[in-house]
Amino acid sequence: MIHTLGEPRAVPAEVRGYLEELVRRTSAVCGPRLVSVVGVGSLALGDYRHGRSDLDITVVVDPALPRPALHDLAETLAHPRLPCPAAGLELVVYAADAAARPSGAAGYLLDLNTGALLPDRAAFDTTGSPSFWYVIDRSVAHQCGIPLFGRPAREAIAAPPPAELLTAIRASLREHSDGEGHLADNRVLNGCRSVVFCRTGRWSAKRAAAHEIAAAEADFRPLVEAAVRSFERPRASAEPLPGAAVRAFLGWARERVDGTARAAGN
Template identity: 75%
Template sequence: MAHPREDPPSLPTELRPYLEELVRRTRAVCGPQLVSVLAVGSLALGDYRHGRSDVDVTVVVEPSLPGSALHDLARVLAHPQLSCPAAGLELVVYGADFAIRPSGAAGYLLDLNTGPLLPDRADFDAARSPAFWYAIDRSVAHQTGLTLFGRPAREVVAAPGRPELLAAIGASVREHGDGEGHLADNRVLNGCRSVVFCRTGRWLAKRAAAREVALTEGEFRPLIEAAERSFERPRPSALPLPTTDVRAFLSWVRAQVERTAAGV
Protein backbone atom coordinates (compact mmCIF):
# COMPACT_ATOMS: atom_id res chain seq x y z
CA MET A 1 0.00 0.00 0.00
CA ALA A 2 1.42 3.39 -0.93
CA HIS A 3 2.32 5.21 2.30
CA PRO A 4 -0.19 3.19 4.32
CA ARG A 5 -1.35 4.15 7.80
CA GLU A 6 -2.83 0.71 8.52
CA ASP A 7 -0.85 -2.41 9.31
CA PRO A 8 -1.31 -4.64 6.20
CA PRO A 9 -2.32 -7.71 8.24
CA SER A 10 -5.48 -5.83 9.22
CA LEU A 11 -6.62 -6.07 5.58
CA PRO A 12 -7.85 -9.35 4.01
CA THR A 13 -5.15 -11.08 1.97
CA GLU A 14 -7.50 -11.40 -1.02
CA LEU A 15 -7.86 -7.62 -1.23
CA ARG A 16 -4.38 -6.25 -0.57
CA PRO A 17 -3.16 -6.11 -4.21
CA TYR A 18 -6.49 -4.63 -5.32
CA LEU A 19 -6.45 -1.95 -2.63
CA GLU A 20 -2.82 -1.12 -3.40
CA GLU A 21 -3.70 -0.54 -7.05
CA LEU A 22 -6.85 1.40 -6.14
CA VAL A 23 -4.77 3.76 -3.98
CA ARG A 24 -2.12 4.07 -6.69
CA ARG A 25 -4.67 5.00 -9.35
CA THR A 26 -6.47 7.40 -7.03
CA ARG A 27 -3.22 9.18 -6.22
CA ALA A 28 -2.32 9.35 -9.91
CA VAL A 29 -5.64 11.00 -10.79
CA CYS A 30 -6.01 13.32 -7.79
CA GLY A 31 -2.37 14.21 -7.17
CA PRO A 32 -1.71 16.59 -4.28
CA GLN A 33 -5.43 17.29 -3.94
CA LEU A 34 -5.95 13.82 -2.47
CA VAL A 35 -6.43 14.05 1.30
CA SER A 36 -7.31 10.50 2.37
CA VAL A 37 -8.35 7.06 1.15
CA LEU A 38 -10.26 5.14 3.81
CA ALA A 39 -11.58 1.59 4.01
CA VAL A 40 -15.03 1.64 5.60
CA GLY A 41 -18.00 -0.76 5.83
CA SER A 42 -17.25 -4.40 6.58
CA LEU A 43 -13.49 -3.85 6.17
CA ALA A 44 -13.47 -1.22 8.90
CA LEU A 45 -15.72 -3.28 11.17
CA GLY A 46 -13.64 -6.43 10.77
CA ASP A 47 -16.33 -8.55 9.14
CA TYR A 48 -15.38 -8.70 5.46
CA ARG A 49 -16.50 -11.99 3.87
CA HIS A 50 -14.92 -12.81 0.53
CA GLY A 51 -17.55 -13.60 -2.09
CA ARG A 52 -20.26 -11.87 -0.08
CA SER A 53 -19.05 -8.43 1.04
CA ASP A 54 -18.45 -5.33 -1.00
CA VAL A 55 -15.28 -3.28 -0.71
CA ASP A 56 -16.40 0.05 0.75
CA VAL A 57 -14.02 2.98 0.27
CA THR A 58 -14.31 6.67 1.16
CA VAL A 59 -12.06 9.15 -0.62
CA VAL A 60 -11.59 12.71 0.64
CA VAL A 61 -10.23 15.35 -1.75
CA GLU A 62 -9.61 19.06 -1.72
CA PRO A 63 -12.68 20.93 -3.00
CA SER A 64 -10.57 22.42 -5.79
CA LEU A 65 -10.23 19.02 -7.51
CA PRO A 66 -11.70 19.59 -10.99
CA GLY A 67 -14.81 17.73 -12.08
CA SER A 68 -12.91 16.18 -14.95
CA ALA A 69 -10.69 14.37 -12.43
CA LEU A 70 -13.75 12.81 -10.83
CA HIS A 71 -14.82 11.43 -14.20
CA ASP A 72 -11.28 10.15 -14.77
CA LEU A 73 -11.31 8.47 -11.37
CA ALA A 74 -14.61 6.72 -12.10
CA ARG A 75 -13.16 5.46 -15.38
CA VAL A 76 -9.85 4.09 -14.05
CA LEU A 77 -11.46 2.37 -11.03
CA ALA A 78 -14.34 0.78 -12.96
CA HIS A 79 -14.52 -3.01 -13.18
CA PRO A 80 -13.15 -4.76 -15.23
CA GLN A 81 -10.53 -2.12 -16.06
CA LEU A 82 -9.53 -2.52 -12.44
CA SER A 83 -10.76 -6.04 -11.76
CA CYS A 84 -12.58 -6.17 -8.43
CA PRO A 85 -12.01 -9.45 -6.55
CA ALA A 86 -14.94 -8.80 -4.19
CA ALA A 87 -18.66 -8.77 -4.89
CA GLY A 88 -18.25 -5.11 -5.79
CA LEU A 89 -16.66 -1.77 -5.05
CA GLU A 90 -18.72 0.99 -3.44
CA LEU A 91 -16.55 4.11 -3.48
CA VAL A 92 -17.67 7.58 -2.44
CA VAL A 93 -15.67 10.78 -2.91
CA TYR A 94 -16.28 13.81 -0.67
CA GLY A 95 -14.82 17.27 -0.64
CA ALA A 96 -12.78 17.86 2.51
CA ASP A 97 -14.85 20.93 3.41
CA PHE A 98 -18.06 18.86 3.45
CA ALA A 99 -16.67 15.68 5.03
CA ILE A 100 -15.34 17.44 8.12
CA ARG A 101 -18.74 18.96 9.00
CA PRO A 102 -21.42 16.93 10.82
CA SER A 103 -24.22 16.52 8.29
CA GLY A 104 -27.10 14.23 7.46
CA ALA A 105 -26.89 15.12 3.76
CA ALA A 106 -25.50 12.87 1.01
CA GLY A 107 -22.95 15.48 -0.01
CA TYR A 108 -20.77 13.38 -2.30
CA LEU A 109 -18.84 14.47 -5.37
CA LEU A 110 -18.78 10.96 -6.84
CA ASP A 111 -20.65 7.78 -5.94
CA LEU A 112 -19.17 4.82 -7.82
CA ASN A 113 -20.59 1.29 -7.75
CA THR A 114 -18.83 -1.29 -9.87
CA GLY A 115 -17.86 -4.95 -9.76
CA PRO A 116 -18.89 -8.45 -10.80
CA LEU A 117 -22.09 -8.51 -8.71
CA LEU A 118 -22.99 -4.80 -8.71
CA PRO A 119 -24.73 -2.82 -11.44
CA ASP A 120 -22.35 -0.15 -12.73
CA ARG A 121 -23.17 3.33 -11.46
CA ALA A 122 -21.15 6.54 -11.47
CA ASP A 123 -23.17 9.44 -10.10
CA PHE A 124 -21.93 13.01 -9.63
CA ASP A 125 -25.11 14.64 -8.31
CA ALA A 126 -25.75 14.02 -4.61
CA ALA A 127 -29.17 15.63 -4.81
CA ARG A 128 -30.47 12.60 -6.69
CA SER A 129 -29.68 10.05 -3.98
CA PRO A 130 -31.28 9.18 -0.62
CA ALA A 131 -29.04 10.73 2.00
CA PHE A 132 -29.29 8.09 4.70
CA TRP A 133 -26.79 5.58 3.27
CA TYR A 134 -24.06 8.21 3.14
CA ALA A 135 -24.75 9.59 6.62
CA ILE A 136 -24.48 6.10 8.11
CA ASP A 137 -21.31 5.32 6.15
CA ARG A 138 -19.65 8.52 7.38
CA SER A 139 -20.57 7.62 10.95
CA VAL A 140 -18.90 4.22 10.50
CA ALA A 141 -15.90 5.89 8.86
CA HIS A 142 -15.51 8.31 11.75
CA GLN A 143 -15.71 5.50 14.30
CA THR A 144 -13.52 2.83 12.71
CA GLY A 145 -12.32 3.87 9.23
CA LEU A 146 -9.02 2.27 8.18
CA THR A 147 -6.62 4.76 6.63
CA LEU A 148 -5.15 3.39 3.40
CA PHE A 149 -3.54 6.69 2.46
CA GLY A 150 -3.29 10.17 3.89
CA ARG A 151 -4.80 11.61 7.04
CA PRO A 152 -6.64 9.41 9.59
CA ALA A 153 -10.38 9.02 9.31
CA ARG A 154 -11.24 10.94 12.49
CA GLU A 155 -9.32 13.98 11.23
CA VAL A 156 -11.17 14.22 7.92
CA VAL A 157 -14.66 12.69 8.35
CA ALA A 158 -17.18 13.88 10.92
CA ALA A 159 -20.09 11.78 12.13
CA PRO A 160 -23.56 13.30 11.67
CA GLY A 161 -25.23 14.62 14.81
CA ARG A 162 -27.22 12.04 16.73
CA PRO A 163 -30.69 13.29 15.65
CA GLU A 164 -29.65 13.28 11.98
CA LEU A 165 -28.04 9.88 12.35
CA LEU A 166 -31.08 8.32 14.01
CA ALA A 167 -33.24 9.75 11.23
CA ALA A 168 -30.88 8.12 8.71
CA ILE A 169 -31.06 4.79 10.54
CA GLY A 170 -34.84 4.98 10.54
CA ALA A 171 -34.84 5.62 6.80
CA SER A 172 -32.53 2.65 6.22
CA VAL A 173 -34.81 0.37 8.24
CA ARG A 174 -37.81 1.49 6.20
CA GLU A 175 -35.83 0.81 3.02
CA HIS A 176 -35.00 -2.71 4.18
CA GLY A 177 -38.58 -3.20 5.34
CA ASP A 178 -39.73 -2.73 1.76
CA GLY A 179 -37.23 -5.41 0.70
CA GLU A 180 -36.77 -4.17 -2.84
CA GLY A 181 -33.33 -5.18 -4.13
CA HIS A 182 -32.00 -6.46 -0.78
CA LEU A 183 -31.13 -9.98 0.31
CA ALA A 184 -33.27 -11.15 3.22
CA ASP A 185 -30.29 -12.02 5.41
CA ASN A 186 -28.78 -8.59 4.88
CA ARG A 187 -32.08 -6.95 5.84
CA VAL A 188 -32.16 -8.86 9.12
CA LEU A 189 -28.50 -8.32 9.99
CA ASN A 190 -28.65 -4.61 9.18
CA GLY A 191 -31.65 -4.43 11.49
CA CYS A 192 -29.60 -6.00 14.26
CA ARG A 193 -26.80 -3.52 13.70
CA SER A 194 -29.29 -0.63 13.89
CA VAL A 195 -30.69 -1.89 17.20
CA VAL A 196 -27.25 -2.26 18.74
CA PHE A 197 -26.32 1.25 17.66
CA CYS A 198 -29.48 2.60 19.27
CA ARG A 199 -28.58 0.79 22.49
CA THR A 200 -24.88 1.60 22.62
CA GLY A 201 -24.05 4.42 20.20
CA ARG A 202 -21.45 2.15 18.55
CA TRP A 203 -21.41 0.37 15.21
CA LEU A 204 -20.71 -3.36 15.34
CA ALA A 205 -20.11 -5.80 12.52
CA LYS A 206 -23.35 -7.39 11.34
CA ARG A 207 -22.72 -10.82 12.82
CA ALA A 208 -21.54 -9.45 16.16
CA ALA A 209 -24.66 -7.29 16.34
CA ALA A 210 -26.80 -10.30 15.41
CA ARG A 211 -25.38 -12.31 18.29
CA GLU A 212 -26.13 -9.50 20.75
CA VAL A 213 -29.74 -9.12 19.62
CA ALA A 214 -30.31 -12.89 19.51
CA LEU A 215 -29.23 -13.14 23.16
CA THR A 216 -31.82 -10.63 24.34
CA GLU A 217 -34.71 -11.20 21.92
CA GLY A 218 -35.61 -14.87 22.05
CA GLU A 219 -38.66 -14.39 19.85
CA PHE A 220 -36.45 -13.45 16.92
CA ARG A 221 -33.49 -15.76 17.65
CA PRO A 222 -34.38 -18.46 15.06
CA LEU A 223 -34.71 -15.85 12.31
CA ILE A 224 -31.48 -14.10 13.27
CA GLU A 225 -29.55 -17.38 13.40
CA ALA A 226 -30.95 -18.35 9.99
CA ALA A 227 -29.81 -14.98 8.63
CA GLU A 228 -26.32 -15.58 10.02
CA ARG A 229 -26.14 -19.00 8.32
CA SER A 230 -27.24 -17.47 5.04
CA PHE A 231 -24.68 -14.68 5.37
CA GLU A 232 -21.92 -17.30 5.43
CA ARG A 233 -22.77 -18.18 1.82
CA PRO A 234 -21.92 -16.31 -1.40
CA ARG A 235 -24.62 -13.91 -2.58
CA PRO A 236 -25.95 -16.11 -5.40
CA SER A 237 -26.61 -18.97 -2.95
CA ALA A 238 -28.14 -16.97 -0.09
CA LEU A 239 -30.87 -18.85 1.73
CA PRO A 240 -34.52 -17.74 1.61
CA LEU A 241 -36.00 -16.51 4.89
CA PRO A 242 -39.70 -16.43 5.84
CA THR A 243 -41.07 -13.16 4.45
CA THR A 244 -43.58 -12.69 7.26
CA ASP A 245 -40.93 -13.22 9.93
CA VAL A 246 -38.53 -10.77 8.28
CA ARG A 247 -41.22 -8.10 8.08
CA ALA A 248 -42.23 -8.63 11.70
CA PHE A 249 -38.62 -8.34 12.84
CA LEU A 250 -38.01 -5.15 10.86
CA SER A 251 -41.23 -3.65 12.21
CA TRP A 252 -39.89 -4.31 15.71
CA VAL A 253 -36.52 -2.77 14.73
CA ARG A 254 -38.26 0.30 13.38
CA ALA A 255 -40.11 0.72 16.67
CA GLN A 256 -36.82 0.53 18.60
CA VAL A 257 -35.26 3.19 16.39
CA GLU A 258 -38.28 5.48 16.68
CA ARG A 259 -38.32 5.09 20.45
CA THR A 260 -34.64 5.97 20.65
CA ALA A 261 -35.09 8.98 18.34
CA ALA A 262 -37.99 10.24 20.43
CA GLY A 263 -35.76 10.26 23.50
CA VAL A 264 -32.97 12.33 21.93
Protein backbone atom coordinates (compact mmCIF):
# COMPACT_ATOMS: atom_id res chain seq x y z
CA MET A 1 0.00 0.00 0.00
CA ILE A 2 1.25 3.50 -0.83
CA HIS A 3 1.59 5.55 2.30
CA THR A 4 0.44 9.15 2.61
CA LEU A 5 3.20 11.71 2.27
CA GLY A 6 3.68 12.60 5.92
CA GLU A 7 2.27 15.80 7.36
CA PRO A 8 0.85 18.25 4.80
CA ARG A 9 3.30 20.96 5.89
CA ALA A 10 6.25 18.65 5.27
CA VAL A 11 5.71 18.37 1.51
CA PRO A 12 5.20 21.59 -0.49
CA ALA A 13 1.87 21.75 -2.31
CA GLU A 14 3.60 22.44 -5.64
CA VAL A 15 5.21 18.99 -5.69
CA ARG A 16 2.84 16.88 -3.60
CA GLY A 17 0.95 15.35 -6.52
CA TYR A 18 4.20 14.67 -8.37
CA LEU A 19 5.70 12.85 -5.40
CA GLU A 20 2.56 10.78 -4.95
CA GLU A 21 2.83 9.68 -8.59
CA LEU A 22 6.57 9.05 -8.19
CA VAL A 23 5.86 6.77 -5.23
CA ARG A 24 3.07 5.02 -7.14
CA ARG A 25 5.31 4.34 -10.14
CA THR A 26 8.23 3.26 -7.97
CA SER A 27 5.97 0.85 -6.10
CA ALA A 28 4.56 -0.51 -9.37
CA VAL A 29 8.06 -1.25 -10.69
CA CYS A 30 9.59 -2.59 -7.47
CA GLY A 31 6.54 -4.32 -5.99
CA PRO A 32 7.18 -6.01 -2.64
CA ARG A 33 10.92 -5.34 -3.05
CA LEU A 34 10.38 -1.65 -2.28
CA VAL A 35 11.53 -0.87 1.28
CA SER A 36 11.46 2.94 1.58
CA VAL A 37 11.10 6.15 -0.37
CA VAL A 38 12.56 9.13 1.48
CA GLY A 39 12.66 12.85 0.74
CA VAL A 40 16.08 14.36 1.44
CA GLY A 41 17.84 17.60 0.50
CA SER A 42 15.81 20.81 0.69
CA LEU A 43 12.58 18.83 1.19
CA ALA A 44 13.88 17.29 4.40
CA LEU A 45 15.53 20.47 5.62
CA GLY A 46 12.43 22.61 5.09
CA ASP A 47 13.90 24.97 2.50
CA TYR A 48 12.45 23.78 -0.80
CA ARG A 49 12.28 26.74 -3.24
CA HIS A 50 9.92 26.12 -6.14
CA GLY A 51 11.61 27.05 -9.41
CA ARG A 52 15.06 26.87 -7.81
CA SER A 53 15.39 23.64 -5.81
CA ASP A 54 15.76 20.09 -7.06
CA LEU A 55 13.80 17.24 -5.53
CA ASP A 56 16.22 14.85 -3.82
CA ILE A 57 14.78 11.39 -3.27
CA THR A 58 16.38 8.27 -1.79
CA VAL A 59 14.86 4.87 -2.58
CA VAL A 60 15.78 1.70 -0.67
CA VAL A 61 15.02 -1.68 -2.19
CA ASP A 62 15.49 -5.32 -1.29
CA PRO A 63 18.80 -6.57 -2.72
CA ALA A 64 16.84 -9.27 -4.55
CA LEU A 65 15.21 -6.68 -6.83
CA PRO A 66 15.99 -7.81 -10.40
CA ARG A 67 18.49 -5.46 -12.03
CA PRO A 68 16.31 -4.87 -15.12
CA ALA A 69 13.78 -3.26 -12.79
CA LEU A 70 16.28 -0.43 -12.17
CA HIS A 71 16.28 0.39 -15.88
CA ASP A 72 12.48 0.24 -15.89
CA LEU A 73 12.40 2.63 -12.94
CA ALA A 74 14.74 5.11 -14.62
CA GLU A 75 12.57 5.02 -17.72
CA THR A 76 9.22 5.49 -16.00
CA LEU A 77 10.47 8.37 -13.82
CA ALA A 78 12.31 10.22 -16.57
CA HIS A 79 11.19 13.72 -17.48
CA PRO A 80 9.06 14.43 -19.49
CA ARG A 81 7.48 10.97 -19.28
CA LEU A 82 6.77 11.96 -15.69
CA PRO A 83 6.96 15.77 -15.89
CA CYS A 84 8.98 17.12 -12.98
CA PRO A 85 7.56 20.40 -11.63
CA ALA A 86 10.78 21.22 -9.77
CA ALA A 87 14.08 22.30 -11.30
CA GLY A 88 14.93 18.61 -11.47
CA LEU A 89 14.75 15.21 -9.84
CA GLU A 90 17.84 13.67 -8.25
CA LEU A 91 16.87 10.13 -7.24
CA VAL A 92 19.26 7.53 -5.83
CA VAL A 93 18.44 3.86 -5.26
CA TYR A 94 20.29 1.73 -2.70
CA ALA A 95 20.06 -1.92 -1.75
CA ALA A 96 18.72 -2.24 1.78
CA ASP A 97 21.83 -3.97 3.12
CA ALA A 98 24.10 -1.22 1.73
CA ALA A 99 21.85 1.61 2.98
CA ALA A 100 21.79 0.13 6.49
CA ARG A 101 25.59 -0.11 6.67
CA PRO A 102 27.57 2.99 7.79
CA SER A 103 29.78 3.78 4.83
CA GLY A 104 31.69 6.49 3.01
CA ALA A 105 31.17 4.86 -0.38
CA ALA A 106 28.79 5.95 -3.13
CA GLY A 107 27.14 2.55 -2.96
CA TYR A 108 24.14 3.15 -5.21
CA LEU A 109 22.32 0.84 -7.62
CA LEU A 110 20.85 3.72 -9.65
CA ASP A 111 21.63 7.42 -9.76
CA LEU A 112 18.98 9.24 -11.81
CA ASN A 113 19.07 12.93 -12.70
CA THR A 114 16.22 14.23 -14.84
CA GLY A 115 14.16 17.37 -15.31
CA ALA A 116 13.84 20.54 -17.33
CA LEU A 117 16.91 22.18 -15.74
CA LEU A 118 19.07 19.10 -15.21
CA PRO A 119 21.13 17.17 -17.75
CA ASP A 120 19.67 13.67 -18.02
CA ARG A 121 21.76 10.97 -16.37
CA ALA A 122 21.03 7.40 -15.37
CA ALA A 123 24.03 5.61 -13.85
CA PHE A 124 23.95 1.99 -12.70
CA ASP A 125 27.63 1.64 -11.77
CA THR A 126 29.50 3.67 -9.16
CA THR A 127 32.83 3.32 -10.97
CA GLY A 128 34.31 6.77 -11.35
CA SER A 129 31.57 8.44 -9.31
CA PRO A 130 32.71 10.75 -6.51
CA SER A 131 31.16 9.49 -3.32
CA PHE A 132 30.78 12.67 -1.32
CA TRP A 133 27.30 13.79 -2.44
CA TYR A 134 25.83 10.37 -1.66
CA VAL A 135 27.46 10.30 1.78
CA ILE A 136 26.11 13.75 2.63
CA ASP A 137 22.63 12.88 1.36
CA ARG A 138 22.55 9.72 3.48
CA SER A 139 23.59 11.77 6.50
CA VAL A 140 20.72 14.20 5.86
CA ALA A 141 18.33 11.28 5.28
CA HIS A 142 19.28 9.63 8.57
CA GLN A 143 18.88 12.90 10.46
CA CYS A 144 15.61 14.20 9.05
CA GLY A 145 14.50 12.38 5.89
CA ILE A 146 10.79 12.70 5.11
CA PRO A 147 9.13 9.26 4.84
CA LEU A 148 7.16 9.04 1.62
CA PHE A 149 6.74 5.26 1.68
CA GLY A 150 7.73 2.33 3.85
CA ARG A 151 10.25 2.15 6.65
CA PRO A 152 11.34 5.38 8.38
CA ALA A 153 14.58 6.86 7.15
CA ARG A 154 16.44 6.36 10.44
CA GLU A 155 15.68 2.64 10.30
CA ALA A 156 16.49 2.15 6.63
CA ILE A 157 19.48 4.47 6.15
CA ALA A 158 22.53 4.47 8.41
CA ALA A 159 24.44 7.59 9.35
CA PRO A 160 27.89 7.61 7.70
CA PRO A 161 30.90 7.26 10.02
CA PRO A 162 31.92 10.72 11.30
CA ALA A 163 35.41 10.63 9.79
CA GLU A 164 34.09 9.66 6.38
CA LEU A 165 31.36 12.29 6.57
CA LEU A 166 33.96 15.00 7.23
CA THR A 167 35.96 13.70 4.29
CA ALA A 168 32.84 14.02 2.14
CA ILE A 169 32.20 17.58 3.33
CA ARG A 170 35.79 18.54 2.51
CA ALA A 171 35.40 17.05 -0.97
CA SER A 172 32.16 18.95 -1.57
CA LEU A 173 33.85 22.22 -0.65
CA ARG A 174 36.76 21.46 -2.97
CA GLU A 175 34.29 20.93 -5.82
CA HIS A 176 32.46 24.14 -5.01
CA SER A 177 35.76 25.99 -4.91
CA ASP A 178 36.34 24.95 -8.52
CA GLY A 179 32.91 26.31 -9.33
CA GLU A 180 32.26 24.35 -12.50
CA GLY A 181 28.58 23.49 -12.92
CA HIS A 182 27.41 25.26 -9.76
CA LEU A 183 25.71 28.62 -9.29
CA ALA A 184 27.77 30.99 -7.17
CA ASP A 185 25.01 31.51 -4.60
CA ASN A 186 24.64 27.75 -4.08
CA ARG A 187 28.41 27.40 -3.60
CA VAL A 188 28.35 30.00 -0.84
CA LEU A 189 25.26 28.57 0.87
CA ASN A 190 26.66 25.05 0.82
CA GLY A 191 29.77 26.44 2.47
CA CYS A 192 27.61 28.02 5.17
CA ARG A 193 25.73 24.77 5.72
CA SER A 194 28.99 22.80 5.98
CA VAL A 195 30.42 25.13 8.62
CA VAL A 196 27.21 25.13 10.66
CA PHE A 197 27.16 21.32 10.54
CA CYS A 198 30.71 21.20 11.88
CA ARG A 199 29.73 23.57 14.70
CA THR A 200 26.50 21.85 15.68
CA GLY A 201 26.58 18.29 14.35
CA ARG A 202 23.22 18.93 12.65
CA TRP A 203 22.29 19.71 9.05
CA SER A 204 20.50 23.02 8.55
CA ALA A 205 18.56 24.53 5.68
CA LYS A 206 20.86 26.58 3.46
CA ARG A 207 19.25 29.93 4.22
CA ALA A 208 19.13 29.27 7.97
CA ALA A 209 22.82 28.37 7.92
CA ALA A 210 23.59 31.47 5.87
CA HIS A 211 21.82 33.75 8.37
CA GLU A 212 23.84 32.15 11.18
CA ILE A 213 27.13 32.70 9.37
CA ALA A 214 26.23 36.26 8.36
CA ALA A 215 25.43 37.12 11.97
CA ALA A 216 28.68 35.65 13.28
CA GLU A 217 31.19 36.54 10.54
CA ALA A 218 31.11 40.23 9.72
CA ASP A 219 33.82 39.96 7.05
CA PHE A 220 31.67 37.60 4.99
CA ARG A 221 28.29 39.15 5.75
CA PRO A 222 27.89 41.13 2.48
CA LEU A 223 28.75 38.08 0.36
CA VAL A 224 26.50 35.71 2.29
CA GLU A 225 23.56 38.13 2.26
CA ALA A 226 24.01 38.61 -1.50
CA ALA A 227 24.03 34.81 -1.94
CA VAL A 228 20.74 34.52 -0.02
CA ARG A 229 19.10 37.22 -2.15
CA SER A 230 20.23 35.45 -5.30
CA PHE A 231 19.10 32.04 -4.03
CA GLU A 232 15.61 33.43 -3.49
CA ARG A 233 15.35 34.11 -7.23
CA PRO A 234 14.71 31.51 -9.98
CA ARG A 235 17.80 29.80 -11.33
CA ALA A 236 17.66 31.74 -14.58
CA SER A 237 17.73 35.00 -12.62
CA ALA A 238 20.55 34.12 -10.24
CA GLU A 239 22.85 37.07 -9.55
CA PRO A 240 26.59 36.90 -10.24
CA LEU A 241 28.83 37.06 -7.19
CA PRO A 242 32.49 38.17 -7.15
CA GLY A 243 34.57 35.09 -7.89
CA ALA A 244 37.50 36.05 -5.67
CA ALA A 245 35.21 36.64 -2.70
CA VAL A 246 33.46 33.30 -3.25
CA ARG A 247 36.77 31.44 -3.39
CA ALA A 248 38.04 33.21 -0.27
CA PHE A 249 34.88 32.30 1.62
CA LEU A 250 35.07 28.66 0.58
CA GLY A 251 38.74 28.56 1.59
CA TRP A 252 37.71 29.83 5.02
CA ALA A 253 34.96 27.19 5.18
CA ARG A 254 37.43 24.42 4.31
CA GLU A 255 39.69 25.58 7.13
CA ARG A 256 36.77 25.32 9.55
CA VAL A 257 36.04 21.77 8.40
CA ASP A 258 39.72 20.84 8.63
CA GLY A 259 39.80 22.20 12.18
CA THR A 260 36.81 20.06 13.12
CA ALA A 261 38.53 16.99 11.65
CA ARG A 262 41.75 17.68 13.55
CA ALA A 263 39.86 18.17 16.81
CA ALA A 264 38.18 14.82 16.24
CA GLY A 265 41.54 13.17 15.56
CA ASN A 266 40.79 12.56 11.87
